[in-house]
Amino acid sequence: MFSIDRSTLTEYLIDNRRQHPEATGELNALILQVAQACKAISRAVAHGALANMLGDYGQANVQGEQQKKLDVLADEIFLRATHWGGSLAGMVSEENEAPIPLPAGHARGKYLLLFDPLDGSSNIDVNVAVGSIFSILRAATPGEDAAPDDFLQPGTHQVAAGYAIYGPSTMLVLSVGKGVAGFTFNPIIGDFFLTHPDIRIPEATREFAINASNARFWEPPVRRYVDECLAGRSGARGADFNMRWVASLVAETHRILMRGGVFLYPRDHKDPAKPGRLRLLYECNPIGLIVEQAGGRASTGVRPVLEVQPESLHQRIGFVFGSKEEVERIERYHTEPLFGASDSPLPLFNSRSLFNDPAFSQ
Numbered sequence: 001m002f003s004i005d006r007s008t009l010t011e012y013l014i015d016n017r018r019q020h021p022e023a024t025g026e027l028n029a030l031i032l033q034v035a036q037a038c039k040a041i042s043r044a045v046a047h048g049a050l051a052n053m054l055g056d057y058g059q060a061n062v063q064g065e066q067q068k069k070l071d072v073l074a075d076e077i078f079l080r081a082t083h084w085g086g087s088l089a090g091m092v093s094e095e096n097e098a099p100i101p102l103p104a105g106h107a108r109g110k111y112l113l114l115f116d117p118l119d120g121s122s123n124i125d126v127n128v129a130v131g132s133i134f135s136i137l138r139a140a141t142p143g144e145d146a147a148p149d150d151f152l153q154p155g156t157h158q159v160a161a162g163y164a165i166y167g168p169s170t171m172l173v174l175s176v177g178k179g180v181a182g183f184t185f186n187p188i189i190g191d192f193f194l195t196h197p198d199i200r201i202p203e204a205t206r207e208f209a210i211n212a213s214n215a216r217f218w219e220p221p222v223r224r225y226v227d228e229c230l231a232g233r234s235g236a237r238g239a240d241f242n243m244r245w246v247a248s249l250v251a252e253t254h255r256i257l258m259r260g261g262v263f264l265y266p267r268d269h270k271d272p273a274k275p276g277r278l279r280l281l282y283e284c285n286p287i288g289l290i291v292e293q294a295g296g297r298a299s300t301g302v303r304p305v306l307e308v309q310p311e312s313l314h315q316r317i318g319f320v321f322g323s324k325e326e327v328e329r330i331e332r333y334h335t336e337p338l339f340g341a342s343d344s345p346l347p348l349f350n351s352r353s354l355f356n357d358p359a360f361s362q
Contacts, residue, residue: 006193006194006195007193007194008183008191008192008193008194009031009032009035009172009174009183009191009192009193009194010028010032010191011194012181012183012194013028013031013032013176014028016028016176016178026086026087026109026110026111027087027111027136027159027160027176029085029087030082030085030087030088030109030111030113030136031136031160031162031174031176033081033082033085033087034078034081034082034113034115034134034162035164035172035192036081037074037077037078037080037081037082037132038132038164038170038172038185039170039185039190040077040081041070041073041074041077041078041117041118041132041164041166042164042166042170042185042187044070044073044074044077045070045124045130045166046166067095067121068118068121068122068124068125070118070121070124070130071095071117071118071121072095074117074118074132075093075094075095075096075117075118077117078091078093078115078117078132079091079093079100082113083100083102083103083106084103084106085109086106086107086108086109087109087110087111088102088108088109088111088112088113089102089108089109089110089111089112089139089141089142089143089144089145089146089150090102090112090113090139090145090146090150090151091112091113091114091115092112092113092114092115092151092281092282092313093114093115093116093117093282094115094116094117094279094282094283094314095117097313097314098148098313099146099148099151099313101145102145107143108139108142108143108144108145109139109142109143110138110139110142110143111136111137111138111139111159112136112137112138112139112146112150112151113134113135113136114134114135114136114137114151114281114282114285114286115132115133115134115135115282116132116133116134116279116282116283117132118130118131118132119131119132119133119163119248119249119250119283120246120247120248120249120250120251122247123246123247123248123251128246128248128251129165129166129167129246129248129250129251129254130165130166130248130250130251131163131164131165131166131248131249131250131251131254132163132164132250133162133163133249133250133282133283133286133287134161134162134163134282134286135155135158135160135161135281135282135285135286135289136158136159136160136161137151137153137157137158137159138157138159148313151281151310151313152281152309152310152311152312152313153310154285154306154307154308154309154310155280155284155285155286155288155289155305155306155307155308156306156307158177158285158286158289158306159176159177160174160175160176160177161174161175161285161286161287161289161290162174162175162286162290163250163253163254163286163287163290164250165250165251165254167251167254169184169185170184170185170187171183171184171185171195171196171254172185172192173196173199173254173257173290175289175290175293175294177293178293179198179199179293179294180198180199180257180290180293180294181194181196181197181198181199182194182195182196182197182199182257183195183196184196199257199258199294200294200295201256201257201260201291201294201295201296201322201323201324202259202260202323203295203323203324203325204260204323204325204326205260205261205262205322205323205325205326206239206240206241206242207241207242207243207244207259207260207261207262208226208229208241208242208243208244208261208262208263208264208322208326209243209244209245209246209252209255209256209261209262209263209264210222210226210243210245210263210264210265211245211247211265212226212243212245214268214270217268217269217270218266218268219266219267219268219269219334221301221330221333221334221336222264222266222268222301222330222333224333225264225329225330225333226264229241229243230243244261249263249278249283249287253287253290253291253321256291256296256321256322256323257290257291257294260322260323261322261323262320262321262322262323262326262327262330263319263320263321263322264319264320264330265277265278265318265319265320266301266318266319266320267300267301267317267318274316275315275316275317275318276300276316276317276318276319277316277318277319278316278317278319279314279315279316279317280305280308280310280315280316280317281310281313281314281315283319284298284305284317284319285305285306287319287321288304288305288306288319288321289306291321291322292304292306295324296321296322296323296324296327297321297322297323297324297327297328298319298320298321298327299319299320299321299327299330299331300317300318300319300320301318301320301330301331301334302331302334302335303331305317305319305321
């Protein structure tokens with residue numbers, strides 16, 4: 001039986017604000033608007049084919065990816081829920097090439113919102129968990145429209161970040177810089193309730209997630225790590241590992257937050273023009289903040305991802321995160337001499353990793 005004795009998201013935010021007497025309430029208002037958007041997206045995802053929400057929209061987004069109907073709807077929902085409140089000076093979305101213009105005549109606030117409205121949308125048609133990711137930064141010039149370069153802040157500058165996961169239950173996972181809290185949506189009452197007050201990632205794990213179909217493109221340090229995991233008890237690690245892959249960053253993150261693990265979407269040589277697959281500003285940085293606040297580690301493979309200085313709105317980057325011990329091991333492998341380089345099917349890299357080449361440094 002559901003208990004109403006739990007704190008709501010609103011109560012949690014008010015309690016946090018009491019610790020900052022100088023706070024104006026704008027951040028709380030913005031987070032609650034994002035939560036409203038997530039509630040609406042959750043309903044749309046749940047209705048699926050009943051509301052004719054499955055399938056392609058019929059055009060590609062700025063990333064060159066085919067948009068799903070729910071991609072477009074989720075983007076519109078985020079926009080409508082947040083643009084009018086007066087907390088924002090600018091918005092950036094995965095689905096839009098340039099910052100989204102705020103309506104004329106509306107007040108400009110002191111925050112920037114960056115979001116992926118529907119992560120993992122390739123899973124929609126097969127009814128696998130998807131989610132939304134968001135990051136909140138301070139505006140360079142509060143009260144005025146933000147310029148594109150104002151969004152190019154390292155992840156260490158985030159004032160809040162979170163994601164919603166639309167699975168068997170809808171959850172909002174949030175960090176405002178003091179740990180990580182999880183809120184479960186009660187569709188009967190229509191509110192998020194605090195169910196996971198202090199999420200912590202175990203430092204050690206025996207589970208990893210990587211897209212094995214890209215194995216032929218991996219750098220040798222990544223291949224070494226995966227081969228050692230797959231070798232199990234008889235290998236260098238002396239332990240059996242489980243491998244997972246959902247193709248949804250939110251779903252992968254949520255599993256790691258709940259029970260530990262490590263996620264790898266490293267840079268590879270499948271497309272040398274792309275320094276990774278995931279987007280730094282509205283995927284890696286918010287997930288990185290949540291992971292670090294939960295006691296894990298978030299990295300490019302060689303350095304903390306939150307320290308990377310962004311160069312463009314839709315910049316891609318290699319991303320490794322999860323249980324601290326495993327991420328640190330992967331970072332160490334990128335600095336050590338190659339293990340079994342003569343057996344590597346990647347002669348392009350010869351005796352060093354891309355990450356050790358100054359031309360590809362992040």
